[in-house]
Amino acid sequence: GAGVSQSPSNKVTEKGKDVELRCDPISGHTALYWYRQRLGQGLEFLIYFQGNSAPDKSGLPSDRFSAERTGESVSTLTIQRTQQEDSAVYLCASSYRTGSANYGYTFGSGTRLTVV
Amino acid sequence: GDSVTQMEGPVTLSEEAFLTINCTYTATGYPSLFWYVQYPGEGLQLLLKATKADDKGSNKGFEATYRKETTSFHLEKGSVQVSDSAVYFCALGSGNTGKLIFGQGTTLQVKP
Numbered sequence: 001g002a003g004v005s006q007s008p009s010n011k012v013t014e015k016g017k018d019v020e021l022r023c024d025p026i027s028g029h030t031a032l033y034w035y036r037q038r039l040g041q042g043l044e045f046l047i048y049f050q051g052n053s054a055p056d057k058s059g060l061p062s063d064r065f066s067a068e069r070t071g072e073s074v075s076t077l078t079i080q081r082t083q084q085e086d087s088a089v090y091l092c093a094s095s096y097r098t099g100s101a102n103y104g105y106t107f108g109s110g111t112r113l114t115v116v
Numbered sequence: 117g118d119s120v121t122q123m124e125g126p127v128t129l130s131e132e133a134f135l136t137i138n139c140t141y142t143a144t145g146y147p148s149l150f151w152y153v154q155y156p157g158e159g160l161q162l163l164l165k166a167t168k169a170d171d172k173g174s175n176k177g178f179e180a181t182y183r184k185e186t187t188s189f190h191l192e193k194g195s196v197q198v199s200d201s202a203v204y205f206c207a208l209g210s211g212n213t214g215k216l217i218f219g220q221g222t223t224l225q226v227k228p
Contacts, residue, residue: 033215042205042220043160056215091160093216104150104209105216109159 002026004108006092012114013082021077021111023092030072033105035091036061043091049075082115089113118143122206122219129196129226137191137222139180139206148209149173149182149189150216155202163191163204196226 005024013019025032034046045059049069060066064082069075079086089112093105123138141149151163151173164173169184178193189206206219 035218043216043218045215045217048215093160104148104152104162104165106162107152107160 004092004094004106006090006108006111008111009109010112010114012116015084015115016081018078018080019082019113021079021090021092021113023075023077023094023108025073025075025092025094026106029094029096029106031095032069032075033093033095034067034075034077035093037089037091037110039088046077046090079113082113084115087113087115118147118208118210118217120206120208120217120219122204122222124220125203125223127222127224129224131198131226131228132195133226135191135193135196135200135224137204137206137224139189139191139219141187141189141206141208143187143208143210145210149180150207150209151178151180151189151191152205152207152218153202154205154221160205196224198226198228200224201226 007022031050033048035043036046037043047057047067049055064080067077089110091107091110093107095105119142121140148167150165152160153163154160164175166173166182169182172181180189180191203221203223205221207216209216
């Protein structure tokens with residue numbers, strides 16, 4: 001597609017429920033990243049995928065968070081048993097390849113998650 | 117580990133004023149440096165970048181020079197407009213990992 005597409009754009013969920021966020025990267029982009037942005041704060045790295053390599057999960061805040069990616073296409077970020085501190089905007093980005101930080105990323109518009 | 121530090125905001129300026137947003141970094145190796153902008157209600161957009169020391173990135177009247185000796189990448193614009201009101205993020209790119217490490221963001225408010 002023309003850009004990075006994320007869905008849903010907004011999600012309100014009850015504490016304790018599971019949620020699934022979707023990211024559709026730019027076609028041809030082999031690297032995909034998830035970041036979290038809490039209100040008024042910077043971007044917090046969560047996880048990235050590069051092709052068929054094992055993902056770098058070093059940023060995931062707890063075992064309630066997990067992510068999958070099918071080949072070099074869609075990725076889903078799952079948060080189990082949501083807590084109020086999970087409320088944030090979850091941003092997805094893609095780039096041509098890992099190590100291509102020289103090129104920067106293209107970000108999606110994000111999913112705003114509110115846990116009530 | 118690698119890190120980025122930005123000046124705290126909000127920065128409030130009158131239209132046509134000169135803008136500087138400070139950014140310094142700590143990194144091993146030779147990272148690339150970026151400024152991203154987030155307009156109200158929108159996603160992050162790449163504003164400009166520099167990939168090696170002494171490079172100057174520029175876009176939409178904004179400039180930033182990669183200063184290795186001072187480990188800085190300050191954002192400047194000679195004459196801001198109301199439409200420049202946004203949150204600006206400085207970021208460091210690791211060539212090895214591909215990760216971007218972001219500063220906390222600086223909110224710019226430009227008043228007419």
